[in-house]
Amino acid sequence: MNLIENIEKKELIINSSTDNLSDVRAFIQAVWNSYGYDEKEGKNVVVSVDEACTNIIKHAYHFDTTKTIKIKVENKKDRFIVKITDTGSHFNPNGIPEPNIPEKLKSKKGGGLGIYLMKKLMDEVKYSNKGNKNELILVKYLN
Amino acid sequence: MADFKVSSREQGQICIIDVGGYLDAHTASELEKEFEKLIEDGQYKVVVNFSDLNYISSAGLGVFMAYVETMREHGGDIKFTNLKEDVYSIFNLLGFPILYEFFDQEEDAIKKFNQ
Numbered sequence: 371m372n373l374i375e376n377i378e379k380k381e382l383i384i385n386s387s388t389d390n391l392s393d394v395r396a397f398i399q400a401v402w403n404s405y406g407y408d409e410k411e412g413k414n415v416v417v418s419v420d421e422a423c424t425n426i427i428k429h430a431y432h433f434d435t436t437k438t439i440k441i442k443v444e445n446k447k448d449r450f451i452v453k454i455t456d457t458g459s460h461f462n463p464n465g466i467p468e469p470n471i472p473e474k475l476k477s478k479k480g481g482g483l484g485i486y487l488m489k490k491l492m493d494e495v496k497y498s499n500k501g502n503k504n505e506l507i508l509v510k511y512l513n
Numbered sequence: 514m515a516d517f518k519v520s521s522r523e524q525g526q527i528c529i530i531d532v533g534g535y536l537d538a539h540t541a542s543e544l545e546k547e548f549e550k551l552i553e554d555g556q557y558k559v560v561v562n563f564s565d566l567n568y569i570s571s572a573g574l575g576v577f578m579a580y581v582e583t584m585r586e587h588g589g590d591i592k593f594t595n596l597k598e599d600v601y602s603i604f605n606l607l608g609f610p611i612l613y614e615f616f617d618q619e620e621d622a623i624k625k626f627n628q
Contacts, residue, residue: 388539392516395535395568413599420570424538471578471608478582480575483607487571490606 377401380443384423386431386456394423394441398452401443407450407512414491415450415510421484422454422463422506430458430504449493452508460504462497463488518565519547527558527626529619533565536573544573548580557589560622564595569603581613590614592622 371393376382382397384390398419402412423439431437437458444451463485474482489495494509517540518533528551536544551559561577581591594616596604604610616622 388537391537391539391570392535410599417570417603420537424570424572427538472612474578475582475612478579480577480579481571483571483574483578487603487607 371397373397373400377404380445382441384439384441385435386427386433386437386439386458387435388424388427391420391423395420397441398443401445402450405445405450411510415452415508418488418491418508419452419454421488422452422508425461425463425484426454426456426458426504426506429461430456432458434458448512450510450512454506454508456504457502458504460499462499463495463506464497517543519543521547521551523556524623525627527560527623528556529560529562529623531562531565533567535568536566537568537570538572541572541576544576545579548576552580552583555587557584557587558626559584559589559591560619560626561591561593562595562619563593563597563600566597566600569600571603571607574604574607574609577613590626592616592625594619594622 373396376397377400380401382394384393395416398416399412402415419441426439427433440455442453466485469482469486492508493511496507498505516534517536519530521528521530530547577591584591592614596615614625
């Protein structure tokens with residue numbers, strides 16, 4: 371990863387592997403910091419993008435590391451927007467119900483919290499599907 | 514690649530797991546292995562010390578969710594200590610403080626087990 375180039379283009383393309391999540395976090399953190407926004411909110415955006423990419427790696431691409439994920443940041447006057455695109459299985463996070471965590475503990479299940487966490491941490495989570503392309507848009511309002 | 518460290522030590526009947534660095538979907542399996550080892554050894558009273566952990570995503574939380582019931586069924590538990598504010602806020606957002614016990618210091622979690 372050439373972080374400086376990625377920050378300038380506000381774009382990062384990774385192969386679909388959890389090994390690359392640290393690069394995704396470094397990229398989002400660096401772009402956020404380049405605008406001098408609130409540090410704590412930046413960490414929330416970083417976790418959300420990590421969760422979104424993890425979800426794509428697991429559920430859209432089923433751990434196929436030859437596939438790619440594109441992450442593009444748009445900084446508007448009043449909002450910080452992260453657009454994440456993949457060409458895997460369709461997966462609308464807005465169709466996922468809120469997890470019942472006590473129930474998951476009883477049944478010794480660990481997963482299924484990422485989408486819920488992402489929705490809690492961001493102001494808007496939008497999903498669209500055009501042809502074979504999935505686009506997830508995460509929005510953080512700037513005060 | 515994410516930097517994550519996990520190790521465990523014993524204090525009497527209690528096992529303390531020290532975690533450090535970044536706990537995400539890539540590194541969560543290392544923590545799972547640590548829990549599998551404890552269960553194999555019949556060690557069910559666990560304190561997780563987060564003092565060196567800088568980052569957690571839901572994959573990390575998932576590990577604690579998957580193992581806590583087994584610990585409780587055997588008279589043990591998983592208790593959490595020394596969390597940085599950012600890490601605690603993720604647990605808090607998902608409602609973990611009503612399902613798990615959190616302590617500021619490791620000694621307090623150990624004391625609670627020994628009560």
